[in-house]
Amino acid sequence: MRISVIGCGYLGAVHAACMAKLGHEVVGIDVDERKIAELSAARAPFFEPGLEELLGEVQETGRLSFSTDMAAAKGSAVHFICVGTPQKKGENGADLTYVDAATAALLPYLSPGEIVVGKSTVPVGTAARLAMTLEQAGLNAHLLWNPEFLREGHAVSDTLHPDRLVYGVAGGSEEHEAVQVLDKVYATPLESGTPRLVTDLPTAELVKTAANSFLATKISFINAMAELCDAVGADVTLLADAIGMDDRIGRKFLNAGIGFGGGCLPKDIRAFMARAGELGADQALTFLREVDAINMRRRTRVVELTRELCGNTLLGKRITVLGAAFKPESDDVRDSPALSIAAQLQLQGAVVTVTDPEALANAARRFPELHYEESTNSALNRADALLLLTEWREYRDLDPYETAALVSTPRILDGRNVLDASKWRAAGWTYRGLGRP
Numbered sequence: 001m002r003i004s005v006i007g008c009g010y011l012g013a014v015h016a017a018c019m020a021k022l023g024h025e026v027v028g029i030d031v032d033e034r035k036i037a038e039l040s041a042a043r044a045p046f047f048e049p050g051l052e053e054l055l056g057e058v059q060e061t062g063r064l065s066f067s068t069d070m071a072a073a074k075g076s077a078v079h080f081i082c083v084g085t086p087q088k089k090g091e092n093g094a095d096l097t098y099v100d101a102a103t104a105a106l107l108p109y110l111s112p113g114e115i116v117v118g119k120s121t122v123p124v125g126t127a128a129r130l131a132m133t134l135e136q137a138g139l140n141a142h143l144l145w146n147p148e149f150l151r152e153g154h155a156v157s158d159t160l161h162p163d164r165l166v167y168g169v170a171g172g173s174e175e176h177e178a179v180q181v182l183d184k185v186y187a188t189p190l191e192s193g194t195p196r197l198v199t200d201l202p203t204a205e206l207v208k209t210a211a212n213s214f215l216a217t218k219i220s221f222i223n224a225m226a227e228l229c230d231a232v233g234a235d236v237t238l239l240a241d242a243i244g245m246d247d248r249i250g251r252k253f254l255n256a257g258i259g260f261g262g263g264c265l266p267k268d269i270r271a272f273m274a275r276a277g278e279l280g281a282d283q284a285l286t287f288l289r290e291v292d293a294i295n296m297r298r299r300t301r302v303v304e305l306t307r308e309l310c311g312n313t314l315l316g317k318r319i320t321v322l323g324a325a326f327k328p329e330s331d332d333v334r335d336s337p338a339l340s341i342a343a344q345l346q347l348q349g350a351v352v353t354v355t356d357p358e359a360l361a362n363a364a365r366r367f368p369e370l371h372y373e374e375s376t377n378s379a380l381n382r383a384d385a386l387l388l389l390t391e392w393r394e395y396r397d398l399d400p401y402e403t404a405a406l407v408s409t410p411r412i413l414d415g416r417n418v419l420d421a422s423k424w425r426a427a428g429w430t431y432r433g434l435g436r437p
């Protein structure tokens with residue numbers, strides 16, 4: 001099938017490459033000339049494991065091209081909308097400017113019978129509004145919502161082998177003619193048994209925001225337990241192991257630490273609360289305000305613990321922050337808790353050095369005032385305290401004895417509770433975890 005993918009960021013670039021891998025003829029379109037130049041040269045414009053190899057592989061087949069010109073979408077049977085929906089400045093709601101602009105720019109190139117498929121995460125009601133726009137243009141084109149559940153760091157395999165596919169169509173009927181078209185797009189994952197659910201448009205939009213709210217709640221729940229563990233000297237990692245053995249609860253997403261960040265969870269729960277308010281259902285989501293507050297409190301807690309670790313003052317202390325990305329295997333620093341903590345420490349008088357295997361360029365664009373070191377060893381050199389804030393494999397694997405030889409004072413705060421505390425203590429370190437004695 002001929003497919004266009006509009007918006008080639010973390011979601012769209014991966015989607016475009018994966019659709020070509022599934023055998024379709026794909027054009028990726030973005031307004032960002034730099035991104036399109038990189039992608040056209042089969043280079044990934046951001047770090048995502050396996051993406052660059054995939055781009056090289058599918059571009060050789062001639063099935064994948066990129067353009068900054070929306071006219072390139074003409075003639076595609078399916079048009080995926082993958083543009084950003086960031087938080088509005090100074091408000092909780094989602095900024096839909098990009099979704100609206102991309103749809104408006106696509107309209108002149110649509111032909112009857114084609115389908116427009118939204119993948120961006122949008123406030124419930126957006127799809128119905130865009131469907132109306134298509135209808136008013138008299139194009140006889142259909143609009144579907146097909147929310148995306150990929151995880152950065154696993155985006156290629158999540159797109160090729162999704163755990164479920166959700167199609168939102170007007171009326172929610174399996175018989176809708178666009179359902180068969182989308183089934184052809186996803187023929188390979190469907191044949192291998194991926195479950196597919198057909199819903200109405202608002203349900204499909206809500207599936208995504210509900211899933212993200214649940215995950216955020218699970219993380220904040222265990223972080224709230226970490227606060228209690230800290231108050232009584234209990235161990236939140238053992239608590240999580242024990243409650244996680246109940247299969248109604250499950251162990252995943254129960255890792256206490258510095259909290260969630262990134263380009264999705266924080267802005268999605270805020271947009272969800274804002275939308276509920278507009279719908280007169282704000283009470284249903286007031287709990288998300290608490291989820292957000294618990295999450296933001298983690299960052300202040302780490303700053304306070306670091307101060308304690310450094311003998312109750314941060315002034316002039318050389319602090320090394322291991323990790324800048326919001327999670328390992330990604331270079332995404334949007335709302336990264338690690339960077340936010342690094343910036344707060346610097347503001348309070350510490351001399352902060354940040355290192356990360358992939359995210360330093362993005363980090364330096366966002367926080368130019370921080371000092372960055374590419375080499376882990378140089379970053380560790382003469383540190384008064386280490387903060388492990390993004391759990392990249394290479395930081396988890398640090399040897400406590402070798403590391404002790406590099407730093408000025410062996411103190412470490414394990415912001416992800418991933419290190420073996422007894423091993424580090426045995427090597428002479430003052431070790432602090434979060435919610436651990």
Ligand code: NAD
Nearest residue numbers: 007008009010011030031032083084085098102120121148
């Ligand atoms: P992103 O900022 O990395 O990418 C968005 C892209 O859209 C940018 O490259 C931008 O230049 C482009 N764009 C903006 N306006 C455009 C226009 N008018 N025409 C063409 N291109 C345009 O964002 P992202 O992380 O890829 O997220 C995109 C959407 O997918 C968001 O709604 C997000 O919530 C959702 N989502 C993201 C992920 C993820 O892990 N990143 C997962 C699931 C869902």
